[in-house]
Amino acid sequence: MRGSVEQVYALVRRIPAGKVMSYGQVAAWCAPLTARQVGRILAGALEDDLPWWRVVGSDGRLRIHKRDPMLAQLQRAYLQQEGVIFTADGRVQMTPEQVADPATFEVEFS
């Protein structure tokens, strides 16, 4: 399980609406995965039942923009609809209020 794609899915699915996590955070939790790998995994999970829009760059930027600006627009729409606050320069405000912490999810492994 550790370091598997399934673990990333399981974790991302547990991110509460209205909160976000950075690629690095997800990777750290799913060690030994790296942030880059998480990005790759999510890239192939667009069609899966997964709240991919709740994963952003560590600086709050929507890095999917590089792959498809339209998806970034969609991601922003989803997040704002969930109540996520954006800064004036179009980034997610990375305050502890909006950044989810896996340790509080009461994670269960199987």
Add this chain to the structure above:
DNA sequence: GTTATGACGGCAT
């Protein structure tokens, strides 16, 4: 085989 490039991130300039 080697290089470049990605839904990355941290540190040094």
Add this chain to the structure above:
DNA sequence: TATGCCGCCATAA
């Protein structure tokens, strides 16, 4: 604030 570099690693050229 803004680049640049390096580590990371799968993929494409």
